[in-house]
Amino acid sequence: MTPLSKPITSYIQEYLPHERRVSRHTRDTYAYSLQLLICFASEQLKKRPSDLYLEQLDASMICSFLKHIESERKNSAKTRNARLAAIKSFFKYIEYRIPSAMAQTRQINAIPTKKTDDCLIDYLTREELQALLDAPDPQSRTGRRDRAMLHLAFAAGLRVSELVKARIDQFNLNSDPTIHVIGKGRRERVLPLWKETTKTVRDWVKVRGDNSTPEMFLNARGTALTRFGFHYIITKYVKLASAKQPSLNNKNISPHVLRHTCALHILQATNDIRKVALWLGHASIQSTEMYLRADPKKKIEILNTTVSPSLRSGKFRPPDKLIAMIQKRKL
Incomplete structure (x- = not known):
């Protein structure tokens, strides 16, 4: 069993800022996503966050967490996908550093993102x-x-x-x-x-x-x-x-x-x-x-740059009252 604290610390403090050189905003976003996941796992397993093991954050736990943030925190599908992206980034980092977690990381990286509605943007007149x-x-x-x-x-x-x-x-x-x-x-x-x-x-x-x-x-x-x-x-x-x-x-x-x-x-x-x-x-x-x-x-x-199709000319004739009455009776 691998304690979770060490890889999480090295990922946030070493990998993201120095190896990846991501922006401070990205680091904060990824760290907050992992914080939400760890707090959720801590409540589910009734253990302190510092006592968690890497193996306990399996694909089943990740899927339960994603359902939780949508149902309980009322997050949108886009936010859910953003949290999943941060989690996958961490486990891709784990994949090449802890070989024993290979199967676990591949299962997590196989979790699909949700399709989202491509809505029109809001703007001001x-x-x-x-x-x-x-x-x-x-x-x-x-x-x-x-x-x-x-x-x-x-x-x-x-x-x-x-x-x-x-x-x-x-x-x-x-x-x-x-x-x-x-x-x-x-x-x-x-x-x-x-x-x-x-x-x-x-x-x-x-x-x-x-x-x-x-x-x-x-x-x-x-x-x-x-x-x-x-x-x-x-x-x-x-x-x-x-x-x-x-x-x-x-x-x-x-x-x-x-x-x-x-x-x-x-x-x-x-x-x-x-x-x-x-x-x-x-x-x-x-x-x-x-x-x-x-x-x-x-x-x-x-x-304005295309030509609309023409309409056939004709006169509108209202239906005959007698025929309309007969058709209504047939129905």
């Missing part, structure tokens, strides 16, 4: 977006910070992790303002900023104060704002903006919706999906194709 951007109070310190974050999240199409981890030295607010974004998969891109967005960032810098924290956006304690903190911020301003735009109440608006909105506006302005992929930092243009499905204007363009 121009009126809804403007109401949201106008919601923060520019006269207060937090209002300036929140306004800058909302403008930047939309204008640059940033992921929430890119936004909250953006450092001061990644901004150039001089004559040609830009932001240097370090994105998913360590892909970097430099994006120009609108003058309106630049103004909001400059206004925040004026009241940010001298702080040794390298991140641009700080919370009330003077430390870097978290992704959950920005989610709270956007939820608060959606409620305020819904007074002007009631249609906001009918949408599930998360920080990623601002990224989707940016993509749709770029697509409508340029009609070039490659430019959208370049702006958002997508590794593959296939990731950008979902915006083509979400934009109704693209379907209208397709209709």
